Amino acid sequence: MTESPSTTRQAFNCPHCHVYAKQDWFTPYADRIAINGGLPFQPNIKSTDVPMLADAWTQATAQQAYFTYFSRCHHCTRVAIWVAQRLVFPATTGLAIEPNPDLSVDIQSDFKEARDIAIASPRGAAALLRLAVQKLCSELGGTGKSIDADIKAMVIKGLSPMVQQALDAVRVIGNEQVHGGVMDLRDDLPTVVSLFELMNLIAxxxxxxxxxxxxVYDKLPKEKRDAIAIRDAAAKSTP
Known part of the structure; x- marks a missing residue:
């Protein structure tokens, strides 16, 4: 199972060990350092990870650091730091999601590029996925010039409403990032993650x-397939 790190989840692929595991969430507290107290770095502490300790005095006097959170992995026990919905430690820009292998190499490349910048630039990722949808529409028989027109043509041919909505969601949200629309994904990583999921659903x-x-159908005996073709041709010619 693969789930990208997110403040909306209690389990995901750890940004440290990359194992899918349950996460514990913590709210940090801040204690102001006096000017004569020296720098906060203590060279005698060899660990570079974040200690999860607080004495009674700290608990009683420290101020809560709002909009900052810690998540601790149940598998590796290492800590990740979040500001609002953005992962800031460990430094990472990508998501743990793979493109549908049946997508063309070109579209998979766009998908992976969008994935690799999604955390650092949700808007850029949405714009790249919109480009991927444009290419997919072209590969499926569209002109590739207007996504809207290509989706309309597929709807006329019987495209399911679910897939139509998925295509239009990626198209519209991606366009909004390029043209400065009302949907600003600057701090909305969960919506961007859903666009990757929609892209794979479409594929x-x-x-x-x-x-x-x-x-599976091609495994049927030829005479059976010929009989089915005759049946369907007769059905289409019946008024």
Missing amino acids: EQLITTPKQVQA
């Missing part, structure tokens, strides 16, 4: 599932 419905069905 599953338009490429993977038809491919799997066709592979």
Whole structure:
């Protein structure tokens, strides 16, 4: 199972060990350091990880650090630091999500590029996924010039409402980031994660599932397939 790190989840792939594991969440507290108290770094402490300790005095006098959170992995016990919804430690820019392998190499490349910048630039990732949808529409028979027109053409041919909505969601949200629309994803990583999931859903419905069905259908004896073709031709000619 793969789940990208997020403040909306109690389990995800740890940004340290990359294992899918339960996470404990903590709210940190701050204690002001006096000017004559020296720098906060203590060279006699060899560990570079974040200690999860607080004495009674600290607990009683420290001030809560709002909008800052710690998550601690149950597998490796290491700590990640979050500011609002953004992961700031360990430094990472990507998500733990892979493109549908049935997508073309070109579209998979766009998907991975978007994934690798998603945490650092949610808006940039959304714009790249919008480009990936444009290329996918072209590969599926569209002109590639207007995503809106290509989706409309697929709807006329019988595209399911679910896939239409997924395509339009990626299209519109991606456009909003490029043209300065009302949907600003600057601090909305969960929505960007959902766009990656929609992209894979689109590929599953338009490429993977038809491919799997066709592979099984092609195993039918030729005379059976010919009989089915005659049946369907007769049905289409019946007023």
